[in-house]
Amino acid sequence: MKLTKYLFAATLVLMASVNANASVIFQDNFDAENGGNGVLNYTRFANWTTSDGTVDLIGNGYYDFLAGNGLYIDMDGSTGDAGKMTSIALNLAPGTYTLSFELAGNRRNGATEGVEVLVDMGSLFSNTYSLNKNDPFQLYTETFTVLTATTTSISFEGAGGDNIGMLLDDVTLTAVSTPAALSLLGLGLVGLGFSRRQK
């Protein structure tokens, strides 16, 4: 029947618009930091500031506990106080977003480790992750919704102070749907109503 056909068409329009609107807002794999060379207690990140302790930029042949990932981060630097990394400011329109990142175990000792992840100081998203020593990098993908336009940041904070922390790599923030996608759905529904009235 016709109604079913038009609903199907409207759904296709929505799916296409959501895909078209999925856009990367922020992405960092750390590989280009410091000319591609690791350094302990690194602070000169392109996209991050460090506070509340230190982190190490490692990998690429330098304390390379998980070779093949370029450079990555040891969340507990070399000053006896695990650090916090806060991203550059990010402008988010209302919509749905996914934050993805990779974490691995510390690869060195059996102590319990944790990394706390916050978006907008936790009001949009917060969670704490814990992994065992030998866990390889694993991808986490988290979804959150922004109701009103906001300028915010992402932060990762390591726990502990033994200079051996969980490892972090490949941080990506993607907008998966925005008001533009919803307005296209609206157009599809208007088209549906118009077609039915024409009969």
Ligand SMILES: [Ca+2]
């Ligand atoms: Ca990397």
Ligand SMILES: [Ca+2]
């Ligand atoms: Ca360290």
Ligand SMILES: [Ca+2]
């Ligand atoms: Ca700290």
Ligand SMILES: [Ca+2]
């Ligand atoms: Ca530790």
